[in-house]
Amino acid sequence: MALPSLNNIKKRTLIIVICILVGFGAVLARMVWWQVIKGAELSERAREIQTAGTVEQANRGKITDRNGKVLAESASVKTLVCNPQDIKEHGDLNTCIQTLSPIIGMSESELRGYLTENSQYRIIKKRLSAEESNAIDELLNPEYSDENTDEAKAENKEKEDLKEKLTGIYFENDSKRYYPYNVASHVLGFTGFDNNGIQGIELRFNDYLTGVNGSVSQNRNAGGTTLEEQQAEYLDAAEDGCDIKLTIDETIQHFLEKHLEEAVQQHELKEGAAGIVMNPKTGEILAIATKPDYDCNNPYDITQFLEYAFEFEPEYEDPEPDPSADPESTPTSRPTEDPDNPSDEFVSQARSKMWRDKAVSDTYEPGSTFKILTAAMALEEKVVDENSTFFCPGYKIVADRRIGCSNESGHGAQNFVEGVKNSCNPVFMELGLSLGAEKFMEYFKAFGLTERTGVDLGGESTSIYYDTMNEVDLATSAFGQGFQITPIQLITAVSSVINGGERMKPLIVSEITDENGVVKSYEPEVVNRVISESTSETMRDILEQVVADPNATGKNAYVKGFRIGGKTGTSEKQPRGTTARIASFIGFAPANDPEIICLVMFDEPQVDNKYGGTIAAPVCGDILAESLEYLGIAKQYTEEETPDNYVEIPEYRGKTLEEARSQLSDTGFEYFVRGDGETVVDQLPSPGEMLEEDSVIILYTEERAEDDTVTVPDLEGTSVSDAKYILNNRGLNFEVSGAGHSEAYNAYAVSQTIEAGTEVSPGTVVGVEFRQQTYD
Numbered sequence: 001m002a003l004p005s006l007n008n009i010k011k012r013t014l015i016i017v018i019c020i021l022v023g024f025g026a027v028l029a030r031m032v033w034w035q036v037i038k039g040a041e042l043s044e045r046a047r048e049i050q051t052a053g054t055v056e057q058a059n060r061g062k063i064t065d066r067n068g069k070v071l072a073e074s075a076s077v078k079t080l081v082c083n084p085q086d087i088k089e090h091g092d093l094n095t096c097i098q099t100l101s102p103i104i105g106m107s108e109s110e111l112r113g114y115l116t117e118n119s120q121y122r123i124i125k126k127r128l129s130a131e132e133s134n135a136i137d138e139l140l141n142p143e144y145s146d147e148n149t150d151e152a153k154a155e156n157k158e159k160e161d162l163k164e165k166l167t168g169i170y171f172e173n174d175s176k177r178y179y180p181y182n183v184a185s186h187v188l189g190f191t192g193f194d195n196n197g198i199q200g201i202e203l204r205f206n207d208y209l210t211g212v213n214g215s216v217s218q219n220r221n222a223g224g225t226t227l228e229e230q231q232a233e234y235l236d237a238a239e240d241g242c243d244i245k246l247t248i249d250e251t252i253q254h255f256l257e258k259h260l261e262e263a264v265q266q267h268e269l270k271e272g273a274a275g276i277v278m279n280p281k282t283g284e285i286l287a288i289a290t291k292p293d294y295d296c297n298n299p300y301d302i303t304q305f306l307e308y309a310f311e312f313e314p315e316y317e318d319p320e321p322d323p324s325a326d327p328e329s330t331p332t333s334r335p336t337e338d339p340d341n342p343s344d345e346f347v348s349q350a351r352s353k354m355w356r357d358k359a360v361s362d363t364y365e366p367g368s369t370f371k372i373l374t375a376a377m378a379l380e381e382k383v384v385d386e387n388s389t390f391f392c393p394g395y396k397i398v399a400d401r402r403i404g405c406s407n408e409s410g411h412g413a414q415n416f417v418e419g420v421k422n423s424c425n426p427v428f429m430e431l432g433l434s435l436g437a438e439k440f441m442e443y444f445k446a447f448g449l450t451e452r453t454g455v456d457l458g459g460e461s462t463s464i465y466y467d468t469m470n471e472v473d474l475a476t477s478a479f480g481q482g483f484q485i486t487p488i489q490l491i492t493a494v495s496s497v498i499n500g501g502e503r504m505k506p507l508i509v510s511e512i513t514d515e516n517g518v519v520k521s522y523e524p525e526v527v528n529r530v531i532s533e534s535t536s537e538t539m540r541d542i543l544e545q546v547v548a549d550p551n552a553t554g555k556n557a558y559v560k561g562f563r564i565g566g567k568t569g570t571s572e573k574q575p576r577g578t579t580a581r582i583a584s585f586i587g588f589a590p591a592n593d594p595e596i597i598c599l600v601m602f603d604e605p606q607v608d609n610k611y612g613g614t615i616a617a618p619v620c621g622d623i624l625a626e627s628l629e630y631l632g633i634a635k636q637y638t639e640e641e642t643p644d645n646y647v648e649i650p651e652y653r654g655k656t657l658e659e660a661r662s663q664l665s666d667t668g669f670e671y672f673v674r675g676d677g678e679t680v681v682d683q684l685p686s687p688g689e690m691l692e693e694d695s696v697i698i699l700y701t702e703e704r705a706e707d708d709t710v711t712v713p714d715l716e717g718t719s720v721s722d723a724k725y726i727l728n729n730r731g732l733n734f735e736v737s738g739a740g741h742s743e744a745y746n747a748y749a750v751s752q753t754i755e756a757g758t759e760v761s762p763g764t765v766v767g768v769e770f771r772q773q774t775y776d
Contacts, residue, residue, distance in 0.1 A: 058211025432478025561635030613774030
């Protein structure tokens with residue numbers, strides 16, 4: 001056989017070398033591909049397989065009141081999660097389902113779907129309750145017995161077996177929003193399951209409140225089980241959200257909500273109530289509320305709202321079947337809602353309504369409270385002064401229309417101040433016509449009534465008003481009818497009348513801070529000057545007379561010892577011709593140097609007397625008085641109010657009856673003698689108490705019997721003099737409050753400090769609150 005030629009050998013060698021080089025190149029290229037080009041991706045995949053990554057939840061920022069009371073904060077809770085792949089390979093699916101289902105209240109079929117997903121991570125249930133998380137934690141991290149007994153060993157073995165069968169089930173840290181005081185729901189709002197704000201400050205300042213979540217990595221074995229003994233690696237630390245301090249004062253907020261809630265029940269307010277308390281000098285909102293409201297901790301629960309709503313629904317009756325209707329058909333409508341089974345549509349509407357903040361979102365005709373602004377305009381433009389005279393026959397003819405006064409018989413001759421105190425519509429119609437439409441609208445805009453106030457609360461509505469006005473429009477607008485504004489617009493405008501003349505932007509947030517300090521602060525902001533300081537001073541004096549004068553419309557807001565100014569309001573609702581009314585009152589104190597202003601608005605009272613002066617004024621007065629006392633503003637009595645007719649009760653015990661009678665005749669006290677003895681052995685009230693000069697003293701000349709009591713009478717509806725006579729005649733003492741500070745002709749008792757029918761000791765002081773009938 002012939003040997004291959006040298007050339008052939010060279011060719012074959014070359015081919016082999018080329019093949020080797022090509023193969024090596026291919027391997028090298030593949031190595032470059034996997035290690036250089038795909039290296040980073042593969043490393044990340046390997047890290048994912050070898051480690052378990054979890055999210056470190058950032059804490060949502062707190063919301064506090066102006067004094068640092070925490071109104072909203074995040075509490076740590078557990079979220080239950082699983083690794084379905086881990087359960088499949090190392091756990092026991094059926095045990096997981098049967099064990100967890102009753103604890104977390106989830107059906108076995110739904111839970112099975114979560115645990116068998118084709119993934120390595122699945123959230124089972126967020127925000128477990130304390131009971132749920134504790135029960136599961138006892139299974140995942142059992143406590144073993146140290147006892148060396150067969151029973152203890154068997155129990156430990158059972159716990160360990162169950163723990164292994166639950167492999168793939170674990171917790172993640174989460175947080176849940178908590179509102180400890182459960183106040184100011186329309187201000188605070190609430191968050192969803194993702195911890196993002198849905199309503200109120202929680203929504204409007206969500207970007208500040210929300211922190212940045214961090215990430216944690218921990219090694220796991222080939223089976224996917226986390227190696228808990230190895231330390232976790234924090235890749236990115238969580239950054240907590242900012243804290244927000246509100247201008248709200250939780251205590252004053254409580255005062256406001258308490259009185260609004262009582263008013264809703266007492267006056268049967270079909271459409272609820274709203275109220276705002278502000279500092280008129282700075283625009284800071286100290287309290288703002290709508291009733292009925294909701295629980296921020298459970299914002300979707302409408303149980304309480306339904307109880308309120310169905311008070312004004314016709315009684316539910318099952319629809320009677322129509323004999324002519326197809327028996328297989330179902331009724332398409334119901335006469336009203338069934339309170340035990342409300343429709344989905346009703347529930348949705350109920351939630352929208354209870355979440356709506358009337359104080360910023362609802363517009364209404366302010367009625368006579370607006371007369372404050374018209375009076376300020378007229379004084380500033382010098383179309384009127386305090387001594388200007390008017391005549392009210394009970395109406396005024398404007399163009400061809402007769403427009404009435406609240407006093408149909410007329411107020412007769414009166415000056416400007418009396419016209420304000422009487423809330424006389426013809427007076428204000430004349431003022432409006434004297435100003436003219438152009439000047440009136442110039443002030444209307446200057447008071448901020450053509451634009452939103454810009455308060456940092458969501459859902460603020462804008463006003464509805466005339467672009468152009470004829471004489472009738474101008475006349476009715478001058479006394480607060482024919483246009484609609486929001487409560488926040490009104491209180492902001494009135495604040496500018498009494499604070500020296502400057503319109504302030506209303507503030508609800510004071511500052512935003514993080515762990516390093518202040519991020520953003522909100523300072524009082526003057527929007528514009530509306531009236532002069534001298535006009536403002538005059539208006540304060542006039543409005544104080546509206547409350548202090550026992551015959552003025554605002555008398556029911558009077559509180560002895562506090563100088564309160566204010567104005568009543570009762571407005572019709574659209575459409576005209578119904579009995580639906582809004583009763584309101586806006587008041588401020590101290591009248592000479594206002595520190596606080598309060599507006600209350602009652603929507604559709606169902607009681608006979610719907611006037612703001614009768615039902616809203618006393619509520620506003622009570623809120624102001626409680627707030628002033630809380631703020632440490634001392635009472636300042638006028639000469640008429642000074643309790644100089646109060647006398648300290650002397651000591652009569654141990655004196656002879658003759659001596660006691662002689663001394664009593666000099667004090668002005670009335671007295672009753674119980675017993676047939678000659679020496680006073682006891683007395684009521686006790687020595688040292690302060691009572692009015694004509695109060696009643698009971699002298700005992702014999703030991704008091706245990707059953708020596710007096711039944712407190714029912715004083716509702718009585719006059720001041722009648723109430724005093726009835727009490728004194730029974731040996732009880734009398735203390736007056738409210739409109740009863742004077743002998744006004746129509747003051748009547750509305751409440752008493754001791755319930756009628758109660759048995760009390762003779763000489764007991766019974767406080768009685770009086771109110772006067774008003775027509776504004």
